[in-house]
Amino acid sequence: MIEVILDTETTGLSADKDRIVEIACIELSNHIPTKNIFHTFINPETKVSADAFSVHGYSDEFLLNKPKFKEIVKNFLDFIKDKKLVIHNADFDLGFLNNELRRLNVKPILKSDVVDTLQIARSKFPGVGNSLDALCKRYKINVEAREKHSALVDCHLLSKVYIELIDKKELTLDLELSNKGDNHQMRLNNENRQGIIVPISPEKFEEYKKFLKKNVPNAFALD
Structure with missing residues (x-):
């Protein structure tokens, strides 16, 4: 399954x-x-507001x-084509992206193609803060690199939060596939490793998806 943070x-x-x-987009x-x-x-062809500058630090x-x-x-569209998007507070980002696409007479991104991690977090932790910062703190994810908001840094953080939200233990794996004829060698970085992903059959994967749909509302945001 291919997704894009x-x-x-x-x-x-x-x-x-x-x-x-x-x-910023990171493929999963x-x-x-x-x-x-x-x-x-x-x-952006317009001025950066003072409030926005204080958040991300990108000057005019x-x-x-x-x-x-x-x-x-x-x-951008080629990169995300036919992939499920994973966004925290999707309404915000989609609003901006679709307005940009509308200006160019390009079809908008459909909400049905998006998993909103904010909605998943709210279903799991109702009545408490579910910002990206709050979720990183809850899951003890290191945020030292986040001195200012950065789309790329936030994507890396969200990729870790997302795995936790769907109850799949975070795997800090460095996967490298080297093609040698029909042979594929996989190197696993053992640092902080909590598990190993092994190939599963399409049938087993469908069972896993059904389990997520039943136990994690909006995990896949399927129609």
């Missing part, structure tokens, strides 16, 4: 008036990050020579 940073909080300044294969990453800063000067959304949209 996605996050954005913006010039402000209004999807109608503000624009995207950063997009069976819940483990692959080496496929999409990341870009974007010239820094963004001035970055590509515009229309210049990166094809590569």
